[in-house]
Amino acid sequence: MPESALDWADQLSRLLDRAPSAEALAAQDDAALIDLIAATERAKGRLAAAQARAEAAFWDAQIGEQQRQGVPRGQRGRGIADQVALARRITPKQASDEVALHRVLLGSLPRTSGLLEAGEISEYAARRVAENVLVLEEEDRTRVDIDLADQLPSVTARRAGDLARARAQELDADAAVRRHQRAVADRRVSLQPAVDGMSILRATLPVKDGVAVLKVLTEAARSAKTAGDPRTKGQIMADTLTASACGLESPDDIPVE
Structure with a gap:
């Protein structure tokens, strides 16, 4: 009688249980x-x-x-x-x-x-x-x-x-x-968790749209740095993106729920 898919899955699991440990590999x-x-x-x-x-x-x-x-x-x-x-x-x-x-x-x-x-x-x-x-x-x-x-x-x-x-x-x-x-x-936008209370916002866009968004954020960072803003370029770009998407002056205005 042919093996069932469950039989094969069980054999695979048993084989992986025999995988060498870190200690065993260190001796190779x-x-x-x-x-x-x-x-x-x-x-x-x-x-x-x-x-x-x-x-x-x-x-x-x-x-x-x-x-x-x-x-x-x-x-x-x-x-x-x-x-x-x-x-x-x-x-x-x-x-x-x-x-x-x-x-x-x-x-x-x-x-x-x-x-x-x-x-x-x-x-x-x-x-x-x-x-x-x-x-x-x-x-x-x-x-x-x-x-x-x-x-x-x-x-x-x-x-x-x-x-x-x-x-x-x-x-x-x-x-x-x-x-x-x-x-x-x-095209889409997704969010995934990151460490230390951070998150990764990812947008998949047509090239022209992605370039346009990056240009706006880069110019905002350049203007802010010229005016003496102490934040890094990356921080300014991130804050500008958040404020713009939320319709606020600053990310600090986002209410804590």
Whole structure:
């Protein structure tokens, strides 16, 4: 009888329980440590491929179940990303994006996914390739996959994405426009906690918008420093951003709740 997914997950957990401790690693020579680093890097790729296959299988199973339940075609897929997000401890938006990329990777890029399954490329490299072929037709995705397969194991993840983007543009000149439109539609602002009572505010904007915002903040800092403001340039820019977004004269005017 074939092993279940739970059996495999249990075996994986048991294997990781046997990972060497810091003390055991300290007793190893440098060559052995480098070998372990390389082996774990390959394992990360293989695990990422296994996770991608599990997500794709879960998606297909859920879509099939929704179809059997009579869910209208336009509503199928709802709730799937939420379950993946819970399992992966990420946001539903991130989960939705990841599942979409994994479906492209497994369905349209067999050579790239094969390299990931073999641990010859990283999850990030595979993702960068998939991101850059999303806007292509199936035939062109296949062409990119074939053309890049031999190069991917020897380049960085960023370079893999650059190669995929360049080849995609050669195959479909309109792809760059569609990719830009897709990126603009994904503009957003997010907040994440940082240490010591701080936070990181992150904005993903079109280039012209980001440059314009930075220019305004930089000019505000330059003017303030010229007038003798004792704050650093970075502090002035941060305070100006906060005050402007909140419609206040100073961040100090923000009420404490």
